[in-house]
Amino acid sequence: MSETVLDTTRAEAFGQQMVEVLNHSTLALLTSIGHQVGLYDTLADLPPATSHEIAGAAGLQERYVREWLGAMTxxxxxxxxxxDRTYWLPREHAASLTRAAGPENIAGTMQFIALLAGVESSLAECFRGGGGVxxxxxxxFHRLMAEDSGALFDxxxxxEILPLVPGLPARxxxxxxxxxxxxxxxHAINLIAAAYPRSRCVGYDFSAEGIAAGQAEAATLRLRNAEFAVRDAASLGEHQRFDLVTAFDAIHDQAHPSQVLAGIADSLRPGGVFLMVDIQASSNLEDNLDHPFAxxxxxxxxxxxxxxxxSLDGDALGTVWGEQKAHQLLTEAGFTNVRTTHLDPDPFNTYYICRK
Structure with missing residues (x-):
């Protein structure tokens, strides 16, 4: 058997690709920090400025700002x-990096990189011994999810999202x-409650921290038609109570998603609708090769x-369960009419409009 000849051009190209991965990984962390301390927002409001001027405008330490600017440059x-030793943020870049960009702000999403890195050693042990983190x-996690989803909800x-269901705003x-x-x-249920005071709204989550945050916001907004309860979605226990049930990027996280979907179907009144928002992807790996966020x-x-x-002995559906698997589980749960659509401001998600 002849030896395989090394394609040196391919090897060098791949080595350069990995160097870019290393550079981009550290850049992601600095982008997250820049978002957290408001540097992109400050830069977007300034003409070309020195590191001292930028630090002063942002209320930050100049030496840190100068080194951060070096990485950004x-x-x-x-x-x-x-x-002139001045720096500025092009408007075309600000459109993806500032809070004013709303759901188009990718800098805020960079915060998840450090969050995930915090469980790296625990995850490596799961690779060796099984189980979960x-x-x-x-x-x-709750704060980052609230910030990330909140920009889209606001x-x-x-x-745009609720009107995807024909006639829903009027109802x-x-x-x-x-x-x-x-x-x-x-935040989503509070926005709905505030916009539609005649509707009665309830939010369920197994996180006491999340529920407390929802209750605090409802109290601040003086909402009398919003309530929250700590509850495992797999044990919803409601029968024909709701006219509308929503789930925003939540079903794929459930330990037992089939049980959750069956409970949601049972909780709907005749003519009710389930609006499920979840990751926009295929269930087939080969179909995701060109997905921009794959x-x-x-x-x-x-x-x-x-x-x-x-970690909960769950089904491990995963983030990229995909539209094909989603349709399968929704049908098995009793939804006979499932329509999918997409929304331009939201490149991450597919919107499922489901009826029994």
Missing amino acids: VARIVEYDAG PYSEFGE AALID LEEGIEVADIGCGSG TFLYSVSTMHCMTVSL
């Missing part, structure tokens, strides 16, 4: 004039029973969604 995110080890929930205006499953920090989604699945489910 060599990464071609921030522009730099060597003569429990939800409790993920630190600021921009689109009332005016909400008249007053119906609404539930949000896996409500997290409850690597991120499979990584998040490995390091959070799948392993959290396994």
Whole structure:
């Protein structure tokens, strides 16, 4: 048998690819920090400025800001004039990096990289011995999810997402029973309750921390038609109570998603609708090769969604369960009419409109 000849061009190209991975990994962490301390927002409001001027405007320490700017400059995110030693953020870049960008702000999503890195050693042990990393080890997960989803909800929930269901805004205006499953920090259900005071809204989540956040926001907004309860979605225990049930990026995280979907179907009144929002992807790996977020989604699945489910002896559906699997489970749960659609401000998700 002849020896395989090494394709040196291919090897060098792959080596360079991995160097880019290393550079981009550290850049992701600095991008997250820049978002957290408001540097992108500050830069977007300034003309070309020195590191001292930028630090002063942001209320930050100049030496840290200067080194951060160095990384942003060599990464071609921030522009730099060597003569004046000034930096500026192009408007075209600000459109993906500032809070003003709303759901288009990718800098906020970078915060998940550090969050996932925090469970790296625990996850490696799961590779060796099985089991999973429990939800409790993920630190600021609730805050990050609330920030990430909140930008989309604020921009689109009332005016774009709910109207995807024909006639739904009018029914909400008249007053119906609404539930949000896996409500997290409850922002979505509070927005619905505030927009439609005649509807009665309840949010369920197994996290006491999330439920407390939802209750606190409802109290601040003085909402009398929003309530929250700590409850395992697999044991919903409601029969024909709701006219609308929503689940925003929550079903794939459940330990036993089939039980959850069956409970949701049972909780709907005749003519009720289940609006499920979940990851936009295929159930077939080969179909995801050109998905713009595929690597991120499979990584998040490995390091959070799948392993959290396994920590509960769950089915480990994973983040990238895909539209084909979703249709299968929805049909098995009793939904005979399932329609899918997509929303331009949201490149991550598919919207399922489901009826029994």
